[in-house]
Structure formats: C-alpha cells, structure tokens
Amino acid sequence: MSEVLVLVDHADGEVKKNTFELLTLARGLGEPSAVVVGAPGVAAKAREALAGHGAEKVYAAESDTADSRLITPSVDALALLVERAAPAAVLVGATITGKEVAGRLAVRTGSGVLVEVDGVDADGTATQAVFGGAYVVKSKVTTGVPVLSVRPGAVEAEAVAGAGVEESVEVPERDARLVTRITGSEPIVGGDRPELTDASVVVAGGRGVGSAESFSVVEQLADAFGAAVGASRAAVDSGYYPGQFQVGQTGKSVSPQLYIALGISGAIQHRAGMQTSKTIVAVNKDAEAPIFEIADFGVVGDLFSVAPQLTEEVTRRKS
The missing domain is CATH 3.40.50.1220 (TPP-binding domain)
Structure with missing residues (x-):
C-alpha cells in the first residue's frame, strides 16, 4: 500500500485537530505517514498523538532553523519525501500557511493541486465547493502526485492505532539570503476559547x-x-x-x-x-x-x- 504524506500542523509538538482529520482521510487513500517539520525534538513530542490517529510512520524533518524559516522547510521536506517515497498523495490543511505550502510543493514536484477539499474518494476523486460555494464539483489530479489542501473540520477525526515508527529526514539548509526569515510572532488573542478552525x-x-x-x-x-x-x-x-x-x-x-x-x-x-x-x-x-x-x-x-x-x-x- 502506498504512503500518504500528511503535513503535521503543530505548536512546539502539540498537534492541532486538523492534522488528526487529515490522518483519518489519509487512511482511505493509503498508509498514513505524518511529516513533522520543526526544531529538534518536536517529532518525539508529537509521535504518540500521531500514532494514536493512525500514523504508521512519523517523519522527523528537524533542524535548528526550521522554526525561523517561513514555508520553505515544509516544502523542502515534502518534496524530498515525494521523490523518495512516491506517495499516493500529499495532504495539508487548507490554512493560510498550508495552502501556500501546497501551491509551492505542486510547482516544485510538477504535480496537480486541489485546494479547499471537503472529501476524497478512495480513487482520489475530491469534492470541492467552488465559485464562492455556489457549486460543488468533483475533481481529480491527473499529473504527478496529488497535492490536496483539506478544509479544516470537513472530516471527522477518528482515533485508530498506528505504528508511529519515527524516521529522520535530512533536509538540506537553504542559503539564508534566499528564504524568508521569521523574526518574531505573536499568539492570536482569544482567551481560553478554542482556535477558530479547530472548534467544533x-x-x-x-x-x-x-x-x-x-x-x-x-x-x-x-x-x-x-x-x-x-x-x-x-x-x-x-x-x-x-x-x-x-x-x-x-x-x-x-x-x-x-x-x-x-x-x-x-x-x-x-x-x-x-x-x-x-x-x-x-x-x-x-x-x-x-x-x-x-x-x-x-x-x-x-x-x-x-x-x-x-x-x-x-x-x-x-x-
């Protein structure tokens, strides 16, 4: 069974709800493999939660600079794994960051990309709402490895035990002059309320x-x-x-x-x-x-x- 790569959305190893949804969706397409991009040690923090939602592998794409580089480390890690593992598909959350990762990855790998996906059949046919939600269409990628950004909340996450075998991924360092650096960040102020895209x-x-x-x-x-x-x-x-x-x-x-x-x-x-x-x-x-x-x-x-x-x-x- 082919792997399905799932880019993990996390905050210092704390996995966000939409990743569990992606892992659930991935099980219908192949063998779920979670890709954790971040500082050294974050994959180990996330491994148990990812395995608890069906991840058979947990790829640790870690480096000291991963958290200070915008978008590029995730694209580099996924592109490397697409070449190495020849997955059935790549799934990312349809967040602002996730959609940019999907677009860049599709260009990098010469693949088709579908955005704001609400569901995917076993044969790779995706359901999307288009033209501002006026129509619901069925689409399918026919070139390269399908890259799909999935709308948060579109799939109900289901906990299923997976092996969660951790495997390191060496992502080459980019010339700092060619990437966007993150110099600071501020958390979204929402009190104790859940994050908007994760809330039920x-x-x-x-x-x-x-x-x-x-x-x-x-x-x-x-x-x-x-x-x-x-x-x-x-x-x-x-x-x-x-x-x-x-x-x-x-x-x-x-x-x-x-x-x-x-x-x-x-x-x-x-x-x-x-x-x-x-x-x-x-x-x-x-x-x-x-x-x-x-x-x-x-x-x-x-x-x-x-x-x-x-x-x-x-x-x-x-x-």
Whole structure:
C-alpha cells in the first residue's frame, strides 16, 4: 500500500485537530505517514498523538532553523519525501500557511493541486465547493502526485492505532539570503476559547451586531457553548472585531459541528467559508436574508433578544 504524506500542523509538538482529520482521510487513500517539520525534538513530542490517529510512520524533518524559516522547510521536506517515497498523495490543511505550502510543493514536484477539499474518494476523486460555494464539483489530479489542501473540520477525526515508527529526514539548509526569515510572532488573542478552525462550535457575529461593544453578546453565547468566536467581513471592516477572526472567502474557512450566525446576512463571500458546517443556525431580523437559504434552523428576530435567552438556557442545562 502506498504512503500518504500528511503535513503535521503543530505548536512546539502539540498537534492541532486538523492534522488528526487529515490522518483519518489519509487512511482511505493509503498508509498514513505524518511529516513533522520543526526544531529538534518536536517529532518525539508529537509521535504518540500521531500514532494514536493512525500514523504508521512519523517523519522527523528537524533542524535548528526550521522554526525561523517561513514555508520553505515544509516544502523542502515534502518534496524530498515525494521523490523518495512516491506517495499516493500529499495532504495539508487548507490554512493560510498550508495552502501556500501546497501551491509551492505542486510547482516544485510538477504535480496537480486541489485546494479547499471537503472529501476524497478512495480513487482520489475530491469534492470541492467552488465559485464562492455556489457549486460543488468533483475533481481529480491527473499529473504527478496529488497535492490536496483539506478544509479544516470537513472530516471527522477518528482515533485508530498506528505504528508511529519515527524516521529522520535530512533536509538540506537553504542559503539564508534566499528564504524568508521569521523574526518574531505573536499568539492570536482569544482567551481560553478554542482556535477558530479547530472548534467544533463557532458563534459568529455580523454587521447586525451593531458595534464593537455589542459584540459581547456573541462572546457570551460562545463562552456558554465553549465555542470559538467568528466574524463576518462586514463586521471586521466596520471595526467590530479583529480581522484574525474573520470567516469567509478572504478570511478563514471553518466546518464545525455547529455554526451559529448572529446578525449575518449571508453574503456569498461569508457563505463560502462556513456553508459546509454540519448544522447551521441563523438569527436575523430580515426574513429574506440569504443566510436562511443554507440554515438548518432559522430564527427571524432581534439577536439581542434571542442570543441572551439561548445563552441563559445553555448555561442552565450545563449546570
């Protein structure tokens, strides 16, 4: 059985949820092999979690400079393994970084690339939402090794024991003048809430929230659910919430188990980033709002009346 390479998304060896989803998807295509790029020792930290979700191999592409070089170390490691292992496919998360890795790797290896994939059949046929989510299509790479960026949350992760055999990968050092160096980073400020693309529940607010101060109604409902907070582009452009929480075509793509949209009209740009959510609940005063076209449950009403009642009820049931 051919290997399927999975680029591990991690923070100092702590594996993120979307990697477990990729490993689950990889099992339907071949033998999952996790590729950990980072400083020495991170692969050992991640190995147990990766093996617990089906990774038969854990490739350790480690170096002292891996964390200070943007994108390039991941592309170098994957390109080397594509040549060495001739995998059936390469899977990366459809994050901002992951999509750039996918594009560069496809060019480097002369392969086809598919982005924002929601699922893949055993024969490699992928399902994608295109043109802002207006259509769902089936696509298949016919050149080289398929490189697929998979939308976080599109696949439900399943824990299955794998061997998790660790194997070192020597990635040659690049001339420092030819790569982008990371000189500093700041964590996303979100309190104790889960990361937006990893969350199983997302509560998002739109222009209908009215102001930055009023966004507390969104946060309170999110905290009652233990959810992440999102925002529409209109809300971000209006200064109601930071851009790092934007959901949509020019923001982050999410596919949680539950997506609650408060005061969001449902423009195609926003729908493109969340319409694959398993259950969508919308609250809007406008009964003709496009968001109701894709909502599983809709409430036509004032979000400032509906959301606090829901927060109270969720809190009561959890206590």
